[in-house]
Amino acid sequence: MSHVTSRRMEAWIRAEDPSAVGAVRRRAVQLAERAGFDATLVGQTAVAVSEAVSNLVKHAVEGSVLVRLHPEAPATVEFIAFDTGPGMADIARALRDGYSSSGTLGIGMGAIARIAAGYDVHSLPGRGTVLAMHFTASRRPAPPAPASGLTRPIGDEEVCGDSFAISTTGAATTAMVCDGLGHGHIAAQASQLAVELFLQVCEQEPLAIVDHLHRRMGVTRGGAVAVARLAGGTVAYAGLGNVSGWIAHAQGRKGMVSVPGIAGHQGARLRQHTYELPGHATVIMHSDGLSERWDPAHVPGLFARTPAVIAACLLREAGTRRDDACVVAARPGP
Known part of the structure; x- marks a missing residue:
């Protein structure tokens, strides 16, 4: 049996100002160290979340970010972000390295996906993007959560x-x-x-x-x-x-x-x-x-x-x- 509980001190950070990049990165590093990540993986996690938040700040409308210890998997850090526009029409294309777009999370998505142990994206043009990704100490994806x-x-x-x-x-x-x-x-x-x-x-x-x-x-x-x-x-x-x-x-x-x-x-x-x-x-x-x-x-x-x-x-x-x-x-x- 496994149990999952909420964390009522979860802190959502609004990604509307460049200062959000540093705030999210510090939070991710703190949690990665607490989860037992090695120094290399801590650094890679920091790079991935910094890239994602930077793109939210540059291109998103009303972006919000949450970084937390994954409630469904041990030794795992979860990153969740959403915004209200402009969205992506072609997510597969955005995941290719080198792809550049004015769309939210369009720059660097390939690198972000490669660093993360697992990720999922939903995006609609003109409506916005939701991104969930996680990083594990073992570097293997967390089991799918029901x-x-x-x-x-x-x-x-x-x-x-x-x-x-x-x-x-x-x-x-x-x-x-x-x-x-x-x-x-x-x-x-x-x-x-x-x-x-x-x-x-x-x-x-x-x-x-x-x-x-x-x-x-x-x-x-x-x-x-x-x-x-x-x-x-x-x-x-x-x-x-x-x-x-x-x-x-x-x-x-x-x-x-x-x-x-x-x-x-x-x-x-x-x-x-x-x-x-x-x-x-x-x-x-x-x-x-x-x-x-x-x-x-x-x-x-x-x-x-x-x-x-x-x-x-x-x-x-x-x-x-x-x-x-x-x-x-x-x-x-x-």
């Missing part, structure tokens, strides 16, 4: 009141999202307790997990919670409050049902629902820091990408700076 999540605090806050946790057991993937009531440290206390409680009982059914959280979060301000388990071509789902759950694919999406309430304080009778999960579908869960108005048809090709890129693109498309935000994209395990 799920990935991102959090982003409100405005320029450092602490996010939303959190997520993911557990994988064999072919089953179980994910939890908690939106702590309000924002800041008090909301974060509630959502981080939800993570700890989830990890105690993550092998149980979603209904039992949500009930466990509801009974024990009364010592906090409380929050909205939802749990989804993906296995055997179905997804079992239970939620309390306004976390949104969707079954999404290129052709559209279907909502999953939560009941009204605040975990730890009040709520309607909890229920669990089971839905068919087509092989080409992805389960999306997000707090109300993302608008529900996103549409798979507006981001063609996205749901063929990795969960990390899907989550980052939805955060870009639907995220609001007026609230903490959390989004998880999940598929069944292998």
Whole structure:
């Protein structure tokens, strides 16, 4: 079994000024050293992230970057970046060494891809680019992750009141999202307790997990919670409050049902629902820091990408700076 939890101190850096290049590079070097990279690989990681951020600063619109220890793989540093334009029409061409373009991440993409242990890109002309890449101490790609999540605090806050946790057991993937009531440290206390409680009982059914959280979060301000388990071509789902759950694919999406309430304080009778999960579908869960108005048809090709890129693109498309935000994209395990 492996467990994945969010890091509520994740720091997004806006790539709108040349100073962002140095800030991201320093963060990447710090994490690479912590992950046990040798000196050569630390330097290569610094070069790759510097090149990517430099191109965002030069060519992007509203670029944002996150560098973190990879939540799904040990001794791995993950870099995620997105922007709102101008995008790339031909990603394969952009990956060729020597290719030059005014498009975001068009310069040096070949070198970046060669240094990284693994990467994934989604880009649409006029809409923007999402890039996720990772670097490993072993120099081998991290195993494909069935799920990935991102959090982003409100405005320029450092602490996010939303959190997520993911557990994988064999072919089953179980994910939890908690939106702590309000924002800041008090909301974060509630959502981080939800993570700890989830990890105690993550092998149980979603209904039992949500009930466990509801009974024990009364010592906090409380929050909205939802749990989804993906296995055997179905997804079992239970939620309390306004976390949104969707079954999404290129052709559209279907909502999953939560009941009204605040975990730890009040709520309607909890229920669990089971839905068919087509092989080409992805389960999306997000707090109300993302608008529900996103549409798979507006981001063609996205749901063929990795969960990390899907989550980052939805955060870009639907995220609001007026609230903490959390989004998880999940598929069944292998």
